[in-house]
Amino acid sequence: MTSPDGKVPSGAYVGTSAANNVANLQTVSWAGIQQATVANMLGSFSGVSDVSQSMSGTNATSSASAGAAASGSGTAGSTAAAAQNTAAANSASIIALQPPPPAPGTPGVSFGDNFNRATLGTDYNLIKSGQVADLVIVNNQAELDPNGGSSSAGAAIALSTTVLQTDNQSVSLVMGAANNAATVATGLFLRASPQLATYAYAWIYSNKISIGAGTRSGGTNTYNDWTSTTSVTVNPGDTVTFTAVGSNYQLLLNNSPVLGFSDANGTVPAGPGYRSVGFGCSYSPSSNFSFAVDSLTAGDQQPATATGTGWSLVRGSTVGRTQPAGSLMRLNGVFDTVRQAGNVTVVNLGAGQVQINRAGWYLITATFNFANLDYAMRTELWSAPSVGGSWVMLRAGAVGLPYDVDADSNPYPNSQCTAGSFVVYLPKGAIVAPGLSTHTSNSLTGPFICFDGALLNWV
Numbered sequence: 001m002t003s004p005d006g007k008v009p010s011g012a013y014v015g016t017s018a019a020n021n022v023a024n025l026q027t028v029s030w031a032g033i034q035q036a037t038v039a040n041m042l043g044s045f046s047g048v049s050d051v052s053q054s055m056s057g058t059n060a061t062s063s064a065s066a067g068a069a070a071s072g073s074g075t076a077g078s079t080a081a082a083a084q085n086t087a088a089a090n091s092a093s094i095i096a097l098q099p100p101p102p103a104p105g106t107p108g109v110s111f112g113d114n115f116n117r118a119t120l121g122t123d124y125n126l127i128k129s130g131q132v133a134d135l136v137i138v139n140n141q142a143e144l145d146p147n148g149g150s151s152s153a154g155a156a157i158a159l160s161t162t163v164l165q166t167d168n169q170s171v172s173l174v175m176g177a178a179n180n181a182a183t184v185a186t187g188l189f190l191r192a193s194p195q196l197a198t199y200a201y202a203w204i205y206s207n208k209i210s211i212g213a214g215t216r217s218g219g220t221n222t223y224n225d226w227t228s229t230t231s232v233t234v235n236p237g238d239t240v241t242f243t244a245v246g247s248n249y250q251l252l253l254n255n256s257p258v259l260g261f262s263d264a265n266g267t268v269p270a271g272p273g274y275r276s277v278g279f280g281c282s283y284s285p286s287s288n289f290s291f292a293v294d295s296l297t298a299g300d301q302q303p304a305t306a307t308g309t310g311w312s313l314v315r316g317s318t319v320g321r322t323q324p325a326g327s328l329m330r331l332n333g334v335f336d337t338v339r340q341a342g343n344v345t346v347v348n349l350g351a352g353q354v355q356i357n358r359a360g361w362y363l364i365t366a367t368f369n370f371a372n373l374d375y376a377m378r379t380e381l382w383s384a385p386s387v388g389g390s391w392v393m394l395r396a397g398a399v400g401l402p403y404d405v406d407a408d409s410n411p412y413p414n415s416q417c418t419a420g421s422f423v424v425y426l427p428k429g430a431i432v433a434p435g436l437s438t439h440t441s442n443s444l445t446g447p448f449i450c451f452d453g454a455l456l457n458w459v
Contacts (some may be wrong), residue, residue, distance in 0.1 A: 164277060170246065177292040344453075
């Protein structure tokens with residue numbers, strides 16, 4: 001984000017009252033460029049009026065002047081284009097730093113911080129665990145003071161003094177300088193008590209992310225991971241988002257789901273008094289420092305409002321759920337999140353059982369992902385006439401290939417997923433649920449397991 005000549009004037013990115021602020025840049029217009037160019041051309045031709053000059057000399061001078069004018073016009077055009085591009089880039093960057101506001105008419109607050117100042121200031125309460133340095137701002141990024149005398153493993157956690165208003169919360173950060181991020185983590189915290197007695201956390205390394213429930217007692221933080229993954233690579237500039245909606249927690253890397261967990265037992269308290277959010281940086285001996293934080297946004301997150309008739313059930317948790325081997329198997333305890341439910345009744349969330357309240361033709365899709373390979377799997381759709389009625393299989397998807405073979409012609413299982421889509425007529429009161437046929441006892445893992453349905457037309 002620079003001016004067209006590649007320089008950044010003093011005060012360009014501070015308050016709008018500053019003379020050099022980007023909002024006060026001189027307007028570049030084609031009318032001004034045209035006037036300046038015409039003036040230059042008239043000046044260039046002024047020497048032609050000398051009647052003692054030879055015609056050939058006049059022609060040469062005129063040609064050179066016209067070339068200079070054309071060159072000047074091209075330069076002016078390039079400068080105008082550069083100014084327009086710079087303004088657009090500045091506008092996009094400023095917009096990107098603003099957190100999304102709560103939906104109109106709903107409770108909630110949101111805030112953002114780009115750390116474009118000299119010190120962290122009074123907007124955060126600093127809570128430490130271990131003998132670590134303070135959080136400071138270096139090159140507009142928040143990190144542990146590299147010269148601050150950290151002497152033992154620990155973390156400095158900054159809870160914002162802006163407290164959210166609901167239990168559905170989201171906090172995001174853009175990763176800054178990597179430092180020693182493969183060995184120590186930068187954290188996100190939500191549903192925290194003001195003194196960090198209880199909280200949900202996400203710890204981010206360059207090669208690992210974990211989420212879990214934490215407590216603090218006697219100046220020591222304790223972290224109990226729910227789930228983690230090492231199948232990630234986190235770089236400076238990446239965006240990490242941690243959300244809590246109902247009992248479901250989700251971690252996204254660059255808007256792609258990476259981890260999820262359903263805290264059905266409520267190990268992290270919610271409600272008034274548990275609505276603080278923040279971030280933290282860590283240190284370990286041998287002068288290892290975690291990622292710096294380039295920017296932070298947080299706010300209350302409102303669940304989506306259902307429209308129309310249909311449903312969307314998912315397993316957000318990346319903790320595996322064992323699925324026994326066998327054919328014609330319905331599910332149990334698999335789904336943990338109702339993303340949408342409009343004009344239907346979710347009878348049994350874990351089993352994916354949905355009751356139809358409006359008769360009609362429905363498009364229904366189910367997808368399943370497993371931790372280990374299997375073969376000849378099949379996705380099924382089951383139905384019962386009412387709650388407690390007898391189940392029958394309505395539809396069966398395609399059966400996967402029986403085996404692949406390796407270089408030595410030895411067969412081996414070839415797939416970790418199965419899916420099916422079906423169009424069926426369902427009467428009012430009917431119950432539908434997904435089913436599976438597998439050959440190997442396996443573990444179903446989120447976050448991409450889903451059971452979705454939508455009404456196409458009705459009677």
